Amino acid sequence: MRHGFPSGRTAIVGAATFGIGRCPGVSAVDMAARAAMLALADAGLSLADVDALYTSAPYEALGGMELSEYLGLTPKVVDCNRTGGSAFEVYVQQAALALEAGLIDCALIAYGSNPASNPPPGVGMTRQSPWEAPYRPVAPISSYALAASRHMHLYGTTRAQLAEVAVAARRWAQLNPEAAVRDPLTIDEVLSARMISDPLTARDCCLFNDGAAAVVMVRADRAKDCARRPIPVLGAAHAVTHREISSMPDLTVTGAAISGPQAFAQAGVTPADIDLAMVYDAFTITPILFLEDLGFCPKGEGGRFVENGAIAPGGRLAVNTNGGGLSCVHPGMYGLFLLVEAVRQLRGEAGDRQLERAELAVAHGNGGVLSSEATVVLARG
Structure with a gap:
């Protein structure tokens, strides 16, 4: 058996x-x-x-x-x-x-x-915990802002490093005719955008399309x-750590630290083998957290890992090559689009954004407020 x-x-x-x-x-x-x-x-x-x-x-x-x-x-x-x-x-x-x-x-x-x-009409994530409601959070943005603030406090992560994630996503979107937003975006434009929930500006937040x-x-x-x-499925794992952000065991460590290693072990590969990382980017802090927890860089190094266009076209690691939830599409839930883009890249069907090497990909989905994390490893076959 x-x-x-x-x-x-x-x-x-x-x-x-x-x-x-x-x-x-x-x-x-x-x-x-x-x-x-x-x-x-x-x-x-x-x-x-x-x-x-x-x-x-x-x-x-x-x-x-x-x-x-x-x-x-x-x-x-x-x-x-x-x-x-x-x-x-x-x-x-x-x-x-x-x-x-x-x-x-x-x-x-x-x-x-x-x-x-x-x-x-106002459903799902607009519900607030009675423990959190007195603080008047903007749901769900304030929960992610809390995680970003903690990461900044512990590891020196900067708002400019968060902005790197948004700019990289936009550069990939400019290569994708299907992406909803393709106009140029700079670090300064992200930093100067309207503040929604400190430290996240409107440009740090995903689309609503x-x-x-x-x-x-x-x-x-x-x-x-x-x-x-x-496209063979080599590994898949899932972890739930909490519901409300106030019950998250550690604001800088997500369930990806559980699901990622399990999925990679099932697949018999390591993060170093991965050519494409499709990681849920509802907010600019999430790719930083997931790249750390999935093992692409040490905990606390995510901000420095994404600097200088490292996850943009031509960078050290291809991340969210369709433009992600930040620039391509985010209609409430984005996880299925991660899988579609990974399949297209592994098949060699991604057009102008096609990676030169696309043999292994990881698609990592996020649900709730960093509450539910699921990782899938796919191969070219």
């Missing part, structure tokens, strides 16, 4: 996005459905092949059933978890296990949201018969 994660025995065979930027007149479920159909076509499969559905509807608690009904599916497995932006990396882990166990044969992971065209994405997963033995290059 096999134990542990089925490294390399499942693969992503289809990937697509839809409606990035603004998608007026199209419902969130329709956006997810359109991305799903594009991903299936990319794989050379159809809805008739799908027997598992994983989704996280933005405003619908029964989103798994909603999308199943919309697509006319009767899945054996359906999941609509609530681990925020990390949900989609969690779905890869869960789908890989279900595929390996023979419970399912084809998993569809899809998401669509249109907060820019259809502003939400529309977008949908989907990926399709099958077992490796079937993947070779699909239309496009299969």
Whole structure:
């Protein structure tokens, strides 16, 4: 009997996005459905092949059933978890296990949201803990600002180093015709932008736009018969450390320090082997924290690691090559777009932003207020 994660025995065979930027007149479920159909076509499969559905509807608690009904599916497995932006990396882990166990044969992971065209009524992250509400935080920004302030206090991280993350993301976005924001951005413009929650300015914060994405997963033995290059899933792990930021064990250490080493061990690789790091960038502090916790640099060195364009095009490590949540797309939850970009890079389909070497990638999702962390390691095959 096999134990542990089925490294390399499942693969992503289809990937697509839809409606990035603004998608007026199209419902969130329709956006997810359109991305799903594009991903299936990319794989050379159809809805008739799908027997598992994983989704996280933005405003619908029964989103798994909603999308199943919309697509006319009767899945054996359906999941609509609530681990925020990390949900989609969690779905890869869960789908890989279900595929390996023979419970399912084809998993569809899809998401669509249109907060820019259809502003939400006030849900999810706007809820405040009774322990934190008296301090009037701006949710969720103030939670991330608290982590940034602590990192600055302990390790000397500067606002200019935070700004490096935003500028690098914009430089990648300028190479991506799908990115929602592509105009030039400088360190000074980030620093001089309107302060939202000290030390984070408006330029330190992710976009709030529309977008949908989907990926399709099958077992490796079937993947070779699909239309496009299969991208094997080598490792996937997940960790939840808290719900509210006031209960985070250490404001500068995230669950990525747990999920990352587990996923790398499953894959049999180290951070030094990785060519592309797709790490959730809801705010400029998060890539710094995740690069440290995933092992790309020592704890406290993240600010210095990203200096001088080190994670921008031509830098030492390619990070968020689509422009990230800061410049490409962030429709409430961003985790699925990390996976799509990693697949495109590993297939060699990224156009002007294509990396010269793209053999191994990590996609790291974040949910809540640094609460839920999930890491997936992918290979070119």
